[in-house]
Amino acid sequence: MNPIRDCGRRIEDLSDYLETGFSADAAHIEHCPQCQARLAGLRSLHTAALNLMDDDVASLSGEGTGWLDGMLANLRLETRAGRSIPLASNTADLLTETEGAVIALVRNVGDSLGGVLIGRCRLDGEVTVPGAPVEVNVNVSARYGYPLPVMAEDLRAAILTELLVETELNVAAVNVAFTDMREPLAEPGRTDGGGL
Amino acid sequence: MTRSNPPAGRLADAPDALLAERAGDGDVAAFETLARRHGPLMRAYSRRLMSSPAEADDVVQESLITAWKEIGDLRDGAAVKAWLMRIVAHRAVDAGRRRKSHGNIADHPEAIDKAPGPEQSAVAGSASQALRRALAGLPDEQRRCWVLKEYGGQSYEEIAQTLGISATSVRGRLARARTTLVTEMEEWR
Numbered sequence: 001m002n003p004i005r006d007c008g009r010r011i012e013d014l015s016d017y018l019e020t021g022f023s024a025d026a027a028h029i030e031h032c033p034q035c036q037a038r039l040a041g042l043r044s045l046h047t048a049a050l051n052l053m054d055d056d057v058a059s060l061s062g063e064g065t066g067w068l069d070g071m072l073a074n075l076r077l078e079t080r081a082g083r084s085i086p087l088a089s090n091t092a093d094l095l096t097e098t099e100g101a102v103i104a105l106v107r108n109v110g111d112s113l114g115g116v117l118i119g120r121c122r123l124d125g126e127v128t129v130p131g132a133p134v135e136v137n138v139n140v141s142a143r144y145g146y147p148l149p150v151m152a153e154d155l156r157a158a159i160l161t162e163l164l165v166e167t168e169l170n171v172a173a174v175n176v177a178f179t180d181m182r183e184p185l186a187e188p189g190r191t192d193g194g195g196l
Numbered sequence: 197m198t199r200s201n202p203p204a205g206r207l208a209d210a211p212d213a214l215l216a217e218r219a220g221d222g223d224v225a226a227f228e229t230l231a232r233r234h235g236p237l238m239r240a241y242s243r244r245l246m247s248s249p250a251e252a253d254d255v256v257q258e259s260l261i262t263a264w265k266e267i268g269d270l271r272d273g274a275a276v277k278a279w280l281m282r283i284v285a286h287r288a289v290d291a292g293r294r295r296k297s298h299g300n301i302a303d304h305p306e307a308i309d310k311a312p313g314p315e316q317s318a319v320a321g322s323a324s325q326a327l328r329r330a331l332a333g334l335p336d337e338q339r340r341c342w343v344l345k346e347y348g349g350q351s352y353e354e355i356a357q358t359l360g361i362s363a364t365s366v367r368g369r370l371a372r373a374r375t376t377l378v379t380e381m382e383e384w385r
Binding site: 117121 | 206207209211213214217218221222223224227231237239240243256260261323370374377379385
């Protein structure tokens with residue numbers, strides 16, 4: 001920066017211009033050698049910043065995952081219980097199971113089917129009232145290459161069966177929404193948990 | 197103790213949004229997959245914000261606890277990476293405040309230089325090394341603003357909120373930080 005011939009533009013104006021591509025002062029900036037030099041400086045700073053972060057992430061990734069293993073082990077993530085679902089046949093003892101446990105059950109059913117990954121799962125209805133109708137709504141990510149109607153039907157049936165066996169919920173419907181498609185596996189072989 | 201839940205392999209190529217939904221529903225394996233995917237970035241970011249690797253790791257750990265508690269409320273699962281970075285920024289600023297209130301000498305810029313990692317000598321003379329040195333010389337409050345902007349992608353208003361200062365102060369600090377950094381990078385060249 002040459003203080004004698006300073007054009008008076010502030011560095012924040014230049015970095016705003018760099019960020020947004022817009023400035024009321026663009027006509028000056030585009031033709032002022034000093035502004036252009038400072039823009040070039042800001043651009044190289046930005047590039048150097050990205051490179052520095054890449055270097056840092058690469059060197060940290062190179063350290064392995066030991067630090068994270070320890071951290072995750074120490075987290076002791078508490079489970080999410082959700083609502084309490086009464087078990088009608090045990091009303092005398094007021095036994096219940098948690099909504100969180102039922103949702104985990106649904107998730108596991110999905111994970112046992114080829115190509116399926118279950119995302120969000122919601123039990124809609126008065127699950128705390130024995131016998132009240134409940135709808136199960138699941139978001140599903142499908143592996144590309146599986147026929148979706150068949151996948152949806154198989155998943156619905158599997159979830160229904162599992163909930164009939166494992167819970168006392170009155171399941172009125174299981175609704176499957178495909179929210180995502182995943183790339184096919186690199187190998188044609190099934191490392192994804194078997195076919196449908 | 198390592199938790200290698202069987203589903204973890206299945207989750208390896210699951211998109212962030214799906215993992216965030218599962219984690220929000222209580223799936224520990226999905227949360228761990230997210231933590232492994234973005235952990236190195238969270239750690240590098242935290243090191244740029246904190247004065248020592250040990251403090252930076254404390255911040256990452258606290259951030260993961262916060263993330264697990266709050267991921268059920270995350271609206272846009274696809275934005276989980278930016279969300280994690282914001283949590284790191286907040287925990288880092290909190291940790292910085294705690295440290296100051298405990299009467300320790302306020303952040304020593306010169307200590308920052310030790311933060312980045314073990315490979316410094318390997319890149320001596322590189323632009324990265326020059327920037328590392330220049331950053332280490334910045335006053336702490338300028339460096340934080342710059343890191344939150346450059347790596348956290350935060351707007352002036354967000355930085356102001358994170359740091360509890362005015363947006364005008366943020367602009368001023370960022371301008372001073374950029375002027376110094378650009379000048380030092382030019383001298384290095």
